[in-house]
Amino acid sequence: MSKLVAVLPGDGIGPEIMAEAVKVLQALDLGLVLESAPVGGAAYEAQGHPLPEATLALAQRADAVLFGAVGDWKYDKLERALRPEQAILGLRKHLGLFANFRPALCYPQLTHASSLKPELVAGLDILILRELTGDIYFGTPRGRRTASDGHFPGTEEAFDTMRYSRPEIERIAHLAFQAARKRQSRVTSVDKANVLETSQLWRDVLNQVHGQYPDVQLDHMYVDNAAMQLVKAPKAFDVIVTGNLFGDILSDEAAMLTGSIGMLPSASLDRHNKGLYEPSHGSAPDIAGQGVANPLATILSAAMMLRYSLGLPNAADRVEAAVQAVLSQGLRTGDIWSAGCERVGTADMGDAVVRAL
Amino acid sequence: MSKLVAVLPGDGIGPEIMAEAVKVLQALDLGLVLESAPVGGAAYEAQGHPLPEATLALAQRADAVLFGAVGDWKYDKLERALRPEQAILGLRKHLGLFANFRPALCYPQLTHASSLKPELVAGLDILILRELTGDIYFGTPRGRRTASDGHFPGTEEAFDTMRYSRPEIERIAHLAFQAARKRQSRVTSVDKANVLETSQLWRDVLNQVHGQYPDVQLDHMYVDNAAMQLVKAPKAFDVIVTGNLFGDILSDEAAMLTGSIGMLPSASLDRHNKGLYEPSHGSAPDIAGQGVANPLATILSAAMMLRYSLGLPNAADRVEAAVQAVLSQGLRTGDIWSAGCERVGTADMGDAVVRAL
Numbered sequence: 278m279s280k281l282v283a284v285l286p287g288d289g290i291g292p293e294i295m296a297e298a299v300k301v302l303q304a305l306d307l308g309l310v311l312e313s314a315p316v317g318g319a320a321y322e323a324q325g326h327p328l329p330e331a332t333l334a335l336a337q338r339a340d341a342v343l344f345g346a347v348g349d350w351k352y353d354k355l356e357r358a359l360r361p362e363q364a365i366l367g368l369r370k371h372l373g374l375f376a377n378f379r380p381a382l383c384y385p386q387l388t389h390a391s392s393l394k395p396e397l398v399a400g401l402d403i404l405i406l407r408e409l410t411g412d413i414y415f416g417t418p419r420g421r422r423t424a425s426d427g428h429f430p431g432t433e434e435a436f437d438t439m440r441y442s443r444p445e446i447e448r449i450a451h452l453a454f455q456a457a458r459k460r461q462s463r464v465t466s467v468d469k470a471n472v473l474e475t476s477q478l479w480r481d482v483l484n485q486v487h488g489q490y491p492d493v494q495l496d497h498m499y500v501d502n503a504a505m506q507l508v509k510a511p512k513a514f515d516v517i518v519t520g521n522l523f524g525d526i527l528s529d530e531a532a533m534l535t536g537s538i539g540m541l542p543s544a545s546l547d548r549h550n551k552g553l554y555e556p557s558h559g560s561a562p563d564i565a566g567q568g569v570a571n572p573l574a575t576i577l578s579a580a581m582m583l584r585y586s587l588g589l590p591n592a593a594d595r596v597e598a599a600v601q602a603v604l605s606q607g608l609r610t611g612d613i614w615s616a617g618c619e620r621v622g623t624a625d626m627g628d629a630v631v632r633a634l
Numbered sequence: 635m636s637k638l639v640a641v642l643p644g645d646g647i648g649p650e651i652m653a654e655a656v657k658v659l660q661a662l663d664l665g666l667v668l669e670s671a672p673v674g675g676a677a678y679e680a681q682g683h684p685l686p687e688a689t690l691a692l693a694q695r696a697d698a699v700l701f702g703a704v705g706d707w708k709y710d711k712l713e714r715a716l717r718p719e720q721a722i723l724g725l726r727k728h729l730g731l732f733a734n735f736r737p738a739l740c741y742p743q744l745t746h747a748s749s750l751k752p753e754l755v756a757g758l759d760i761l762i763l764r765e766l767t768g769d770i771y772f773g774t775p776r777g778r779r780t781a782s783d784g785h786f787p788g789t790e791e792a793f794d795t796m797r798y799s800r801p802e803i804e805r806i807a808h809l810a811f812q813a814a815r816k817r818q819s820r821v822t823s824v825d826k827a828n829v830l831e832t833s834q835l836w837r838d839v840l841n842q843v844h845g846q847y848p849d850v851q852l853d854h855m856y857v858d859n860a861a862m863q864l865v866k867a868p869k870a871f872d873v874i875v876t877g878n879l880f881g882d883i884l885s886d887e888a889a890m891l892t893g894s895i896g897m898l899p900s901a902s903l904d905r906h907n908k909g910l911y912e913p914s915h916g917s918a919p920d921i922a923g924q925g926v927a928n929p930l931a932t933i934l935s936a937a938m939m940l941r942y943s944l945g946l947p948n949a950a951d952r953v954e955a956a957v958q959a960v961l962s963q964g965l966r967t968g969d970i971w972s973a974g975c976e977r978v979g980t981a982d983m984g985d986a987v988v989r990a991l
């Protein structure tokens with residue numbers, strides 16, 4: 278039976294970059310069924326909600342979800358429940374996408390694009406594994422109330438709950454150790470166990486699960502130190518595993534260190550390896566509609582999808598090789614352009630990947 | 635009446651770097667009374683608690699506190715309440731030190747020490763203002779319990795509470811706008827208002843307080859984006875104001891961007907400008923006792939103390955000028971050394987500053 282892919286382009290540059298990823302998937306001629314639906318601000322405008330029921334139903338029915346990007350300043354004034362980013366939070370929650378794989382790699386052809394000195398990033402290859410359905414993102418209770426204690430009792434306060442249960446930590450820990458085995462067998466678990474109860478449990482569980490992976494090295498690092506070590510010596514890391522909030526911050530920091538966030542895909546998986554695949558960058562409303570956005574992160578996200586959710590590793594290899602080929606041909610979108618290379622637009626880049634397949 | 639300074643050297647390199655700062659203060663001959671007390675692991679070993687009552691009482695009685703550093707791997711197995719870092723959390727809480735000023739500056743002589751390309755950090759001068767007595771650091775309830783809902787009801791979970799009250803946010807917001815007026819009049823407030831209730835209140839209050847400072851520019855940025863923009867274009871920032879948890883992460887990231895965290899002082903103030911002053915770096919147990927640590931961040935922290943808590947701005951200027959002078963003489967401790975400079979130890983560096991006064 279042919280596989281169904283939910284295609285959710287979203288806002289900003291989302292539709293442009295998604296068009297190129299779809300072009301590549303179609304060129305592969307794998308018999309995939311691609312079905313599109315609106316999401317984010319686009320869905321709010323069309324149907325009054327960032328994650329319409331039909332869109333969620335499609336994502337649930339599909340074998341995998343390919344996601345562009347959501348968000349735009351113009352929705353900042355909406356109440357939180359209607360803002361574009363609720364779509365992505367809703368998809369994660371309803372699809373149970375607890376494991377976010379965010380590779381941060383520095384392509385040899387693009388080392389110069391990094392803010393960091395080339396010797397610090399050449400060959401960089403970190404895998405950040407971020408827990409995606411727990412932590413302070415979804416913890417309850419949360420809201421506003423009158424403070425009953427603290428520094429200013431009787432005044433208005435807002436509050437959120439950070440929380441992790443033991444099995445939530447266990448399942449992401451297993452994935453981290455298993456991923457490390459396919460790489461350099463080193464896991465750095467990041468927490469703030471010197472301050473947070475949640476982090477202390479996180480650390481305890483990581484240590485326990487580690488007992489089943491004696492061949493993998495496990496270190497613990499506080500999040501503030503991790504933010505520093507990523508800048509100082511990013512190549513010292515192999516796999517980083519951390520909670521939802523710290524993972525949000527560190528995975529973006531690490532992506533930016535490579536200098537080519539426009540190249541970085543991500544996968545968010547459920548416990549059956551069904552997943553949502555999206556570029557690591559955002560919707561970039563400032564350049565939307567100009568045909569200059571880099572579609573490669575989305576194309577590489579499609580490759581991850583072929584490999585992890587659709588069982589088509591050969592097709593994934595072909596896409597990744599084609600991306601390498603266009604880089605080696607010297608084609609660059611504006612975000613990764615440097616002197617001596619040929620500057621191309623979004624569609625040209627997609628066409629070049631198709632030709633290189 | 636002569637001013638009393640509580641001198642708390644702490645662990646690791648703390649005693650070594652503090653000795654140099656004390657040397658400098660004594661050389662200034664300001665009639666200060668310097669009284670020392672143990673803190674952190676050292677205090678735990680001597681008196682069974684990281685923040686003994688006598689140490690806290692001294693800090694409360696003093697006009698200012700000069701703090702070295704605390705912590706060592708060897709205390710990792712202690713229960714949390716006895717670990718060295720509880721001393722610093724306890725001092726912040728009991729002294730009401732809600733405003734942490736963390737400058738991230740790149741000295742012209744040390745631009746090369748940064749991981750970043752020189753043009754990205756030359757002339758860097760960011761002030762990070764971190765709220766220090768609220769947020770998830772001190773919020774209750776916190777602990778472990780059996781989950782009653784969530785993904786795995788009935789299993790063990792750990793939880794913490796993030797919270798901010800309106801007046802807590804107001805007072806740090808005022809300080810941010812006032813600090814910005816003495817600089818480039820730009821404030822970037824960092825939060826995660828797309829996810830957290832606490833952040834939404836933070837953002838609302840920042841906007842309200844901003845009404846009283848129409849001459850200052852205010853922007854809001856999500857913490858994940860801030861972690862990226864610090865890497866991409868750190869010089870775009872002037873003043874960053876943020877909560878305790880995000881400030882912990884971003885101030886360390888920014889410090890490391892300069893490449894010379896061994897040079898960066900910090901001040902933590904209460905509402906009467908009484909403060910605790912400490913280097914931005916940690917206790918570095920790996921190099922403790924070797925006489926190689928950089929004492930300049932502690933010496934510069936003493937200068938901040940002279941200026942902000944002791945009303946001695948001229949003495950502060952003298953210390954800062956002396957530090958500039960030793961850098962221009964080419965003296966460097968190992969952490970900031972580069973070819974062509976003279977490598978000196980901790981005590982030599984302190985002596986050189988004294989000579990340059």
Ligand SMILES: CC(C)[C@H](C(=O)O)[C@@H](O)C(=O)O
Binds near residue numbers: 362
């Ligand atoms: C849009 C936002 C809610 C989201 C997050 O914080 O998880 C984004 O930053 C991400 O990392 O995918």
Ligand SMILES: CC(C)[C@H](C(=O)O)[C@@H](O)C(=O)O
Binds near residue numbers: 471501719722723882
């Ligand atoms: C030691 C630790 C509790 C502390 C903090 O998180 O505040 C430290 O990292 C700091 O920034 O001063």
